[in-house]
Amino acid sequence: MEIVMIELNIIILEDDIVQNTWYKAFYNNLSFPPCRVTTTENLALFKTEFRENFYNFAIIDYYLPDTNGREVLEYIKANNPSCEVIIVSSTEEISTVVDLMKTGAFDFLKKPLDPKRLQALTMQVWESQTIVKERNINRPAPDRRGFSQEIIYKSQKIEKILDTATRCAGVDSTVLIRGESGTGKELIANSIYSMSRRTKAPFVVLNIASLPETLVESELFGHKKGAFTGASNDRIGRFEEADGGTLFIDEIGDISMAVQVKLLRAIQFKTFQKLGDNDTYKSDVRIIAATSRNLEEMIKTREFREDLYYRLSVITIRIPPLRERKEDIKPLVEYFLENKCRFYGKSIPRLTDKVTHALIRHDYPGNVRELENVVEHAVVMNRAEILLSEDLPEQLRIYVSDDQEAVGDDSGTEEDSSDDFLSIDDDDDLDLEKHLMNMEKKIISRALEKCEGNQSAAARVLKISERKMRFRMEKLNLENVYRTVR
Ligand SMILES: Nc1ncnc2c1ncn2[C@@H]1O[C@H](COP(=O)(O)OP(=O)(O)OP(=O)(O)O)[C@@H](O)[C@H]1O
Numbered sequence: 094m095e096i097v098m099i100e101l102n103i104i105i106l107e108d109d110i111v112q113n114t115w116y117k118a119f120y121n122n123l124s125f126p127p128c129r130v131t132t133t134e135n136l137a138l139f140k141t142e143f144r145e146n147f148y149n150f151a152i153i154d155y156y157l158p159d160t161n162g163r164e165v166l167e168y169i170k171a172n173n174p175s176c177e178v179i180i181v182s183s184t185e186e187i188s189t190v191v192d193l194m195k196t197g198a199f200d201f202l203k204k205p206l207d208p209k210r211l212q213a214l215t216m217q218v219w220e221s222q223t224i225v226k227e228r229n230i231n232r233p234a235p236d237r238r239g240f241s242q243e244i245i246y247k248s249q250k251i252e253k254i255l256d257t258a259t260r261c262a263g264v265d266s267t268v269l270i271r272g273e274s275g276t277g278k279e280l281i282a283n284s285i286y287s288m289s290r291r292t293k294a295p296f297v298v299l300n301i302a303s304l305p306e307t308l309v310e311s312e313l314f315g316h317k318k319g320a321f322t323g324a325s326n327d328r329i330g331r332f333e334e335a336d337g338g339t340l341f342i343d344e345i346g347d348i349s350m351a352v353q354v355k356l357l358r359a360i361q362f363k364t365f366q367k368l369g370d371n372d373t374y375k376s377d378v379r380i381i382a383a384t385s386r387n388l389e390e391m392i393k394t395r396e397f398r399e400d401l402y403y404r405l406s407v408i409t410i411r412i413p414p415l416r417e418r419k420e421d422i423k424p425l426v427e428y429f430l431e432n433k434c435r436f437y438g439k440s441i442p443r444l445t446d447k448v449t450h451a452l453i454r455h456d457y458p459g460n461v462r463e464l465e466n467v468v469e470h471a472v473v474m475n476r477a478e479i480l481l482s483e484d485l486p487e488q489l490r491i492y493v494s495d496d497q498e499a500v501g502d503d504s505g506t507e508e509d510s511s512d513d514f515l516s517i518d519d520d521d522d523l524d525l526e527k528h529l530m531n532m533e534k535k536i537i538s539r540a541l542e543k544c545e546g547n548q549s550a551a552a553r554v555l556k557i558s559e560r561k562m563r564f565r566m567e568k569l570n571l572e573n574v575y576r577t578v579r
Pocket residue numbers: 243244245246272273274275276277278279280281343383385461462465
């Protein structure tokens with residue numbers, strides 16, 4: 094996972110229309126950093142715009158008919174302290190400049206504007222925003238309440254991805270999510286959307302891989318009645334459906350070159366045309382695209398447009414396959430186990446080390462989706478209070494081994510199952526009976542887990558009679574834990 098760029102969303106308050114045209118031309122011609130600019134001519138318009146959208150950079154004229162730069166600066170800092178502000182004025186009175194800087198202005202610029210100075214300042218603002226975001230990586234785990242669906246993980250890899258998702262939720266840049274099928278690309282796209290300012294508008298999903306090539310354009314942009322054979326009615330496309338919200342385009346690598354041009358135009362100019370319609374429609378849509386394909390290779394073989402690739406990958410998130418973050422498997426198994434049991438109205442079976450290790454050893458070419466199916470299969474098959482190896486699908490049973498050592502390394506951060514039998518840290522606590530009871534409990538539990546709860550088999554492993562086994566289990570209160578399989 095990597096963050097490539099943060100987009101500057103710039104708002105300008107300037108009553109001089111000519112000056113505003115100059116700003117727009119200036120920022121349109123700027124190749125770096127990535128910027129988006131909105132101009133407003135009076136305070137009312139500015140406030141509406143500022144309230145409704147997320148801006149991280151404001152350029153404010155000091156002398157305005159209905160207010161002044163200082164008041165606007167205070168308003169911005171009160172409503173979004175992270176938005177950097179540059180004040181522009183034709184006079185440069187030192188006391189005013191000092192006062193503005195104390196109030197939180199990023200800098201001051203004198204009119205007529207020097208493009209080089211404005212470019213340098215824009216770059217500084219961009220860097221300052223980026224540095225703040227980088228620092229945030231070290232803060233305590235972000236509040237996950239913003240995520241719409243639960244995202245289960247233990248790995249640092251996913252922790253970092255969620256950090257990036259939190260950060261790019263604050264801007265409108267396009268995001269490209271890369272990863273194998275079933276790794277959770279849509280889940281992450283949805284969480285970016287659900288934390289963004291666009292969350293009141295729809296999150297629309299279009300999976301290109303599931304569409305015949307001829308329908309992709311009309312699904313994206315819509316069509317007029319009679320536009321092609323079978324178009325018996327007008328139909329809106331996903332761009333229109335997602336207006337104000339987010340469009341998630343899955344398997345973007347499957348779009349034909351002809352439709353790629355149209356998509357590029359829609360992203361670049363924020364306008365699109367429907368099939369069979371000469372009108373141009375405006376679109377306010379944030380694009381999050383996903384792919385499991387190697388787009389760089391596709392660019393080389395002229396199957397994917399380079400310009401579209403750069404437009405899409407302003408921020409790139411890579412989700413590693415499940416086999417490269419095995420520490421996520423156990424929490425995911427527990428999560429799916431609970432979910433599936435609730436769904437099927439069953440009580441949750443206990444997970445033994447043996448079955449857990451088998452679940453961890455498998456490589457899951459279908460990633461989290463495959464793991465979810467495996468757990469569902471096991472829940473449907475299970476009839477005991479313990480999840481048995483025979484409940485697992487065939488392809489996982491080969492990993493079930495009596496030799497726990499052989500599987501220990503694969504689990505990475507899996508807890509060490511070889512309990513420290515004599516773990517007495519406190520020399521003042523040498524109650525022999527208590528410690529012997531604990532040890533006995535651990536040995537008998539280990540034997541029962543090894544035998545998947547089968548008490549007769551466990552008695553044989555322990556080299557004691559079945560009668561003795563029952564007596565000890567009763568004494569140690571293990572009867573309720575290992576009740577079903579005798
Ligand atoms: N970390 C996770 N926590 C909980 N559920 C997850 C997690 N990752 C993936 N899933 C679940 O796994 C399934 C597959 O995830 P998702 O559809 O997001 O993957 P994808 O990469 O978009 O797949 P595809 O490329 O095939 O469309 C979904 O049911 C999703 O909810």
